[in-house]
Amino acid sequence: MYKEKIEKYIEDHRQDMLDDICLLCRINSERSAYQEGKPFGDGPSRALAQAMALAEKYGFSINNYDNYVATADLNDKERRLDILAHLDVVPAGDGWTVTEPFEPVERDGKLYGRGTSDDKGPAVAALYAMRAVKELGIPVSGNVRLILGTDEECGSSDIDHYYDVEPEAPMTVSPDGHFPVTNIEKGRFAQQFTAEFEADTALPRVHCIKAGTKINVVPGRAFASVEGLDDDLIRETGAKVTEETGVLFEIQGMNQTLEINAVGEGTHASTPEEGKNALSALLLLLSRLPLADSPQSRLIRSLSELFPWNDTEGGALGINMKDEISGALTMAFSMLEMDESSMSGAFDSRTPICGNKENVADPICRKFASCGITLEGSEMTPPHYVKEDSEFIKTLLDAYERYTGQKGYCSCTGGGTYVHSLKNGVAYGASMPGTDNRMHGADEFAVIDELLMCAKIYAQVIADLCR
Numbered sequence: 321m322y323k324e325k326i327e328k329y330i331e332d333h334r335q336d337m338l339d340d341i342c343l344l345c346r347i348n349s350e351r352s353a354y355q356e357g358k359p360f361g362d363g364p365s366r367a368l369a370q371a372m373a374l375a376e377k378y379g380f381s382i383n384n385y386d387n388y389v390a391t392a393d394l395n396d397k398e399r400r401l402d403i404l405a406h407l408d409v410v411p412a413g414d415g416w417t418v419t420e421p422f423e424p425v426e427r428d429g430k431l432y433g434r435g436t437s438d439d440k441g442p443a444v445a446a447l448y449a450m451r452a453v454k455e456l457g458i459p460v461s462g463n464v465r466l467i468l469g470t471d472e473e474c475g476s477s478d479i480d481h482y483y484d485v486e487p488e489a490p491m492t493v494s495p496d497g498h499f500p501v502t503n504i505e506k507g508r509f510a511q512q513f514t515a516e517f518e519a520d521t522a523l524p525r526v527h528c529i530k531a532g533t534k535i536n537v538v539p540g541r542a543f544a545s546v547e548g549l550d551d552d553l554i555r556e557t558g559a560k561v562t563e564e565t566g567v568l569f570e571i572q573g574m575n576q577t578l579e580i581n582a583v584g585e586g587t588h589a590s591t592p593e594e595g596k597n598a599l600s601a602l603l604l605l606l607s608r609l610p611l612a613d614s615p616q617s618r619l620i621r622s623l624s625e626l627f628p629w630n631d632t633e634g635g636a637l638g639i640n641m642k643d644e645i646s647g648a649l650t651m652a653f654s655m656l657e658m659d660e661s662s663m664s665g666a667f668d669s670r671t672p673i674c675g676n677k678e679n680v681a682d683p684i685c686r687k688f689a690s691c692g693i694t695l696e697g698s699e700m701t702p703p704h705y706v707k708e709d710s711e712f713i714k715t716l717l718d719a720y721e722r723y724t725g726q727k728g729y730c731s732c733t734g735g736g737t738y739v740h741s742l743k744n745g746v747a748y749g750a751s752m753p754g755t756d757n758r759m760h761g762a763d764e765f766a767v768i769d770e771l772l773m774c775a776k777i778y779a780q781v782i783a784d785l786c787r
């Protein structure tokens with residue numbers, strides 16, 4: 321029921337919806353320093369104020385939770401469904417070609433600009449779904465609450481603040497991912513580790529190694545400087561490693577000291593198999609050089625054995641595992657800094673539902689200890705799993721199928737989403753399977769037809785779940 325009415329309503333409001341998205345996307349809501357009453361700085365709270373003004377204009381009752389989160393309620397009945405979206409954005413970054421990051425433009429059916437797809441566009445689409453239900457007079461017996469956060473990109477402390485004082489709705493959807501439904505999110509074991517050792521001046525030796533910028537990013541670049549080796553030998557060994565790995569080595573310097581820059585391909589730590597880890601390739605190269613025996617050179621060989629090239633499932637650490645519903649464990653060696661007497665590094669592992677302290681954290685801890693490496697902690701983030709066979713999930717898949725004509729299905733992600741800590745929450749839209757919105761990159765865009773589709777599907781889901 322209501323499908324034609326909903327479709328017509330959303331199509332008729334296409335321009336209004338885009339105008340509202342642009343209004344929000346013109347505000348740079350990247351997190352900045354705390355100001356009194358603005359926990360994440362000026363930008364996020366301005367975006368929040370703008371979104372609340374829109375929700376109020378459309379007749380929803382609004383609430384502001386100390387500028388961490390704002391909400392818009394469809395009615396004052398018992399709450400049945402929460403829709404969780406966010407208004408903060410990642411930094412603009414460089415390399416934009418279509419428009420300036422905070423000057424959204426429509427081009428060839430796409431809306432370009434920071435936040436258009438992550439997550440202001442989907443947030444407004446959800447607001448229009450609520451408008452459609454309200455203005456079409458679709459009868460509902462429960463409430464829907466749109467929850468707009470302002471700190472999703474920097475740790476989700478916004479919704480921690482909100483859920484400290486408000487209970488979860490029985491069901492929560494978040495348009496901050498892909499359609500159809502993401503009901504499983506892997507757990508995470510991401511840790512820093514350190515070692516200290518006796519400095520040794522025997523040649524040839526490594527002066528320093530430096531790789532990685534963030535714990536959740538596979539490094540596309542890695543650097544080392546070495547002393548006492550012939551550069552022809554390094555070039556020759558490097559060429560062989562390049563043949564095996566595809567990672568390139570730029571070698572510079574003269575006399576005794578040579579600098580090696582490894583150039584691979586960075587990627588998100590939850591999908592390490594999609595990148596070329598420059599750090600692993602660099603360690604492979606270093607471990608094949610005739611370095612003088614020292615605590616440091618032994619440690620370099622150990623690291624290369626613990627995190628060998630292309631071992632993105634933790635095989636060498638003895639923690640490779642998989643299960644039917646959540647797939648294989650992934651392992652990304654993401655950071656390393658080493659000098660002549662100390663080392664610190666980090667890895668990021670995404671663990672399937674079968675992963676736990678006994679079969680992931682403890683074995684790594686033991687392996688590291690045997691190489692003289694200290695793990696900072698053993699705390700794991702548990703996985704998130706909402707069973708597929710509930711009325712809730714069936715309703716979501718059914719609405720998706722009816723509006724898109726595509727088969728609905730549930731899937732698993734290695735990345736954590738906004739709903740990771742909610743009991744009965746799933747990511748649902750807003751983009752269609754296969755669309756890469758360049759979220760977090762330059763030229764981020766949303767496909768306008770997908771935003772409209774999201775609004776229609778959400779309106780139907782509200783109608784069905786709150787009937």
Ligand SMILES: [Zn+2]
Pocket residue numbers: 406438439472496
């Ligand atoms: Zn997001």
